[in-house]
Amino acid sequence: MQHTESASEITFHHHIDEKTFKRNVIRTTVILSVITVIELVIGLIIYTMHKGPDPNTYVVLAFKGLVCILTLAKAYYIVSVFMHLGDEIRNMIMTIVVPLLLFVWFIIAFIVDGNSYKNLRNDYDKHFQESTTPASHHGAAEHAPEPEAPKPGKQ
Numbered sequence: 001m002q003h004t005e006s007a008s009e010i011t012f013h014h015h016i017d018e019k020t021f022k023r024n025v026i027r028t029t030v031i032l033s034v035i036t037v038i039e040l041v042i043g044l045i046i047y048t049m050h051k052g053p054d055p056n057t058y059v060v061l062a063f064k065g066l067v068c069i070l071t072l073a074k075a076y077y078i079v080s081v082f083m084h085l086g087d088e089i090r091n092m093i094m095t096i097v098v099p100l101l102l103f104v105w106f107i108i109a110f111i112v113d114g115n116s117y118k119n120l121r122n123d124y125d126k127h128f129q130e131s132t133t134p135a136s137h138h139g140a141a142e143h144a145p146e147p148e149a150p151k152p153g154k155q
Helices: 018-051 057-082 090-124 126-132 137-143
Strands: none
Touching: 018 057
C-alpha cells in the first residue's frame, strides 16, 4: 500500500542551482551590511549629540528608537534566512516567535521593576541617600574636626 498524499504541514526545501544560491548570499550580505552601516551612523550621530552643549532629548530618543527598529528588522531577517524560518509553516513560526516575545517582555518587566525599586529607595531610604551621595566640599569642611590648640606648658 503506497501513501501518495502529503500533509499540508510538511515543507519541502527545494534545492537551487549555484548561481541562484550565490545571488541570495550576496543579497543577504548587502542587506545586512547596509542596515549595520545605518545603525553605526546613527550611533555616531547620537554620540556627537551627547558631546554637544545641550542634546535634545526627544531627538536622541527618536534616533535610539530607530536603532531598535533597525536591529529588530535585522534580527528578523537573520532568523528568516539563516534559520530558514521564513520557509516554515505558520504554526512552527509561532512556536518560536511567541516564547521569544515573552522573553523580551520578561526582560523589560525586570528593567522597569528594578528602576522603580531604585527610585523608591532613593526617595524613602535616608541611609541609602547618605551612603551613596558624595560629600560636598562645603559639607565636608563643616564636619571636619578642628585642629587642636597647642597645650601650654610643655614645648
